[in-house]
Amino acid sequence: MNIRQLTYFVRLAETGNFTRAAEQLHIAQPALSIAIKKLESQLELPLFHRNDRKVVLTHEGDILLEHARLILQQMEDAKIAMAELKGLEKGEVRLGLPSMLGSYFFPDILMDFKSQYPNLKLTIVEAGTQSIRKMLLNGELDLGIIHNADVPDSLATEHLITSQMVAVASEGSPLSQQETISFNDFFKHELVMFKQGYFHREFIDEVCHQYQLTPRIAFETNLLPMILKIVRNDFAITALLEMVTQHEKGLAPIPFSQPIFLDIAIAWRKNGYLSVADRAFMEFVKKHCQ
Known part of the structure; x- marks a missing residue:
């Protein structure tokens, strides 16, 4: 039959x-x-x-x-x-995004994608690079935006953008007049930093280890608006992606004497299943980044 x-x-x-x-x-x-x-x-x-x-x-x-x-x-x-x-009329994309990229780089991409595929569901999880890696491996996320360094073998990645990490002070700070800042000078100041697990913090910890420096961390939080307010009020300085200072008033970006550029990539499980919706989102993001 x-x-x-x-x-x-x-x-x-x-x-x-x-x-x-x-x-x-x-x-x-x-x-x-x-x-x-x-x-x-x-x-x-x-x-x-x-x-x-x-x-x-x-x-x-x-x-x-x-x-x-x-x-x-x-x-x-x-x-x-x-x-x-x-026809991408149904489906869901589960995406992990770090705070800075989620706040300043991806909103327009996400809205444009949703406009093109209105019936797809976008589930966005804000987390640090380390947490996103773990959630990808555990199957909690389909795709993640991470710093493309020390990536586990079980994850595949594709480069999206290169972004500079800069020191950030208030516009009224004497540091704002400097063209560059050395790592030694940076770590002499009180800092407001993300907690461990974010690529922003990984960068700081790696520099400290490499140059045997001890950071003066006065504030530690994963709340980006709080970090920005602390810096604007001149209570501490921080290090952020340069794109943040391009969108936020009252902040002065100061490049490091030894420029730091981060490779930002989209990641997924090598042996995981990527749905039609996931693949469409990846292609959409890559085209936008080109």
Whole structure:
């Protein structure tokens, strides 16, 4: 018993006539008759009472009709579901974003993507690079935006943008007049920093380790608005992606004497399944970044 046979059977049951059923199915009447006889032979049950003008379902045919209609409907539902996915009419993208990129670089991308694919769901999780890596590996996220360094072998990445990390002080700070700042001078100041796990903090910790420096961390928070307010009020300085200072007033970016550029990438599990929606989002982001 196959889908074609069930389709023929249901159409004949609904029309009650071989000629009309064959016309609607766009097949020859003898072919329909052969298909129905083969189905009855396979089931070893009579499905129709036949006479010259009309065919009527037997009791066995009535029972099969109920199941056949359900099977055909499920097949149609499956086709529609697959077609909708191909057309990106359904689906979800679960994306991990660090705070700075989520606040300043990705909002326009996300809104443009949603405008193009209004029926897709975007689930955004704000987290640091380390947390995003773990959530990707655990299957909690499909895609993540991370600093492309020390990436686990089980993750694949593709470069998106290169962004400079700069020291950030208030516009009224004497530091704002400097063209550059050394690491030694930077770490002499009180700092407001993200907690460990964010690429912003990874950068600071790596510099301290490399140059054997000890940071004076006065404030530690993952709340970017709080970091910005502390810096604007000249309570501490920090290090942020330069794009932040391009959007925020009252801040002065000071490049480091040894420039720091971060490779920002989109990541996913190498052995994980990427849905049509996930792949569409990746392509959309890559085109935007180009």
